[in-house]
Amino acid sequence: MSLSLFLHVLGVVVWVGGMFFAYMALRPVAASVLEPPQRLTLWSGVFDRFFPWVWASVILILLTGLHMLNFLGGLSAPLYVLAMFAIGIVMMLIFGHVFFSPYRKLKQAVAGQDWKTGGAALGLIRKLIGINLTLGLLTIVLAFLGRSVA
Helix, strand or coil: CHHHHHHHHHHHHHHHHHHHHHHHHHHHHHHHHCCHHHHHHHHHHHHHHHHHHHHHHHHHHHHHHHHHHHHCCHHHCCHHHHHHHHHHHHHHHHHHHHHHCHHHHHHHHHHCCCHHHHHHHHHHHHHHHHHHHHHHHHHHHHHHHHHHHC
């Protein structure tokens, strides 16, 4: 189980850490110094590089999470573990939506230099990543507080 826990935490660090950096550091700077064509092109490129890592993290987190959940008794696992699993599934679904809808629209808008549509897509991505970042941080809190209470 130690290997599963290590790989699980590694996936979380990549995904949640990447969202934190993008949301809290890159986004405010890009918004303040770049005009829409450059900003949208930057974000399209950033997501092109980051999203394959997110997919790898999602797969790793899901597989290791299921392995550890099974080890802890499946649906009889402690409540905090089940809550982390449920939040993780919601996060994965949100990411899937981001990837297949607004990210796709952003890429098409940048390719066609449709900055208004691209801006709307990026705005939706920003909101959804903000939600996922909040859920990810909440899950980390649950992991540590749940262990100390359980």
